[in-house]
Amino acid sequence: MLKQFFILCSGADTDILENCSIGEQNKYAGIGATVFFTAVMATIAASYALYTVFDNLYSSIFFGLIWGLLIFNLDRYIVSTIKKRDNILDEILQATPRLFLALIIAVVISKPLELKIFEKEINQVLLEQKNDLTLANQNQIAEQFSPKIAALESEISSLNAQVDAKEAEVNGLYNTYISEAEGTAGSKLLGKGPVYKEKRDKHDAGLAELQELKSDNKTKIEALETQITTLQADYTTNVKASQPIIDNFDGLMARITALDELPWLPSFFIFLLFLAIETSPIIAKLLASKGEFDYRLQDQETTIQTxxxxxxxxxxxxxxxxxxxxxxxxxxxxxxxxxxxxxxxxxxxxxxxxxxxxxxxxxxxx
Known part of the structure; x- marks a missing residue:
């Protein structure tokens, strides 16, 4: 039963093959087994690749089976249409487009499995890329808020400088009227005379202005600090909102790009393995000598042609x-x-x- 199934997979004419020797039947059963297991590998590879896209197991398996059946049908068609000729060059020319198609299929099959085999290494590369993207994202968002925050902080510094300047002025007036009272400066007269009173009034007026300035600037600074807090909160919100996009940066294209960052030699040998598997039925047909089945098939075709x-x-x-x-x-x-x-x-x-x-x-x- 298994042998008949593999013969069916090879695409050979079962009516003709039934009258051939056991060795000839085993040859085509081997070719059919290669076609079948290539389709199985294609199903597994496509299912994994689609799982990285849809993140749904059942959908991935369903579409993976469809892809596997498509590859099975293509391989079966390719093998069944290669006919043995009396000239090896004619056979090679006949197989050239089919070998090119097999090359494309091998690339499609091998790439998803490479992603699975090197999954840990790819995850490490993706982690580094995500960290770089996170820092770049934070810097880009900061460029939107930093100038505004810097302008507000500069305005706060200016208001504080106004208070400090006024406070220094008031302290100077205080030292002036104290020195006048002690007789160490000004009129050099000890006691609280008219000059002392004049300088004391000037200081008191400046002190009142200082208190008013402090009160006004405090209100302004609190309003500016509120704006800064709001901008900082907006910055944090934008960073948090964009971070899930970076965290989900692990799709199929991202993984293929990350795979390209790894050494190429292991991936290349895996590709060669699948290329050998995919082209093995064709190569086997080309290398095999013209057998009983080929003669019987040629006899049937030439009979009809004649x-x-x-x-x-x-x-x-x-x-x-x-x-x-x-x-x-x-x-x-x-x-x-x-x-x-x-x-x-x-x-x-x-x-x-x-x-x-x-x-x-x-x-x-x-």
């Missing part, structure tokens, strides 16, 4: 003979007097009818 050519030739000869007979018959009839008189009578009647019809038409017009 019979068809013979039938076409007979039909052409029949048409030619029939035409020659008809020409000869019509030539002989053309010389008979009876036929000439009959044709003359009918032609006369036809001309009379045409004349009557023309007369009636012209009479109706008048």
């Amino acid at each position: 019979w068809t050519i013979q039938q076409v030739a007979e039909r052409k000869l029949l048409v030619k003979t029939d035409n020659d007979i008809n020409n000869k018959v019509y030539t002989e009839i053309a010389d008979e007097e009876e036929v000439m008189n009959y044709k003359r009578k009918r032609a006369r009647e036809l001309m009379q009818h045409q004349a009557d019809a023309f007369f009636k038409k012209q009479k109706g017009v008048l």
Whole structure:
């Protein structure tokens, strides 16, 4: 049963193969097994690749089976259409487009399995790429908020500088009126005279202005700090909102790109392995000598071809003979007097009818 199934997978004519030797049947069963297991590998590879895209097990398996059946049908068609020829160059030319197609299929099959085999290494590369993307994302978002925050902080510094300058001025006035009272500066008179009172009033006025300035600037600074806090919160919100996009940066294309960052030699040998598997049925057909099955198949095809050519030739000869007979018959009839008189009578009647019809038409017009 298994042998018959693999023979069916090879695409060989089972009616012809039944009359061949056991060795010939085993050869095509081996070719069919290669075709079948290539389709199985294609199913596994496609299912994994689709799982990285859809992240759904059942959908991946379903579409993976469809892909596997497609590869199975293509391989079976490729193998079944390669016919053994008497010239090896003709066989190679015949197999060239099929080998090119096998190359494409090998690439499609091997790439998803490479992603699975090197999954840990790919995850490490993706982690490094995600970290770089996270830092770049934070810097890009910061460029949107940093100038505004810096401008607000500069404004706060300016307000604080105003308070510090006013405070220094008030402290200077304080030292002035104290020195006047002690007689160490100003009028050099000890005690609280008119000059002292004047300088004390000037200090008190400056102190009141300082208190008012502190109160006003404090309100302004609190409002500016609130804006800074809001901008910082917006920055944090934007970073958190964009981070899931970076965290999900592990799709099929991202993994293929990460795979390209790894050493190429292991991936290349895996590709060669699948290329060998995919092309093995074709290579086996090319390398195998012309066997019993090929002779029987050639005999059947040439029999049908010969019979068809013979039938076409007979039909052409029949048409030619029939035409020659008809020409000869019509030539002989053309010389008979009876036929000439009959044709003359009918032609006369036809001309009379045409004349009557023309007369009636012209009479109706008048």
